[in-house]
Amino acid sequence: MNRTGVKTAVTLAAWACIVTIVVLSLAPADEMVRTGADGHLEHTAAYAGTGFFVGIAYRVEERWAVLGGLMSALAGTMEILQHFSPGRHPGFSDFGASSIGAVIGLAVAGLAVRNMLLARRSVR
Known part of the structure; x- marks a missing residue:
């Protein structure tokens, strides 16, 4: 490729990660998808993965x-909009x-990009 x-x-x-976060954040409580992990860990992991791809x-x-x-604005908006989602x-x-x-996620993406650029320069 x-x-x-x-x-x-x-x-x-x-964008698929962002849409997934929006859908899962606004789903009613009885339709929530959980991994069984601590909720804060779920939030951190979902946004870290999304932040990586966005970065x-x-x-x-x-x-x-x-x-x-x-x-962060996305995270805050999703939390505020949960007022309107049942349960x-x-x-x-x-x-x-x-x-x-x-x-x-953004920090890891930044490191990955920097390392890719450094590797590309050393090949030349």
């Missing part, structure tokens, strides 16, 4: 603060776990 194909695949993965797709090394802010309630600690996960 060429670079354009990889970029497209990663961008689609990022790779949208060049985290150039837009660290913007991407982190947008991911759900927002939680500040859930927002915190989600935001921390997003930062972890």
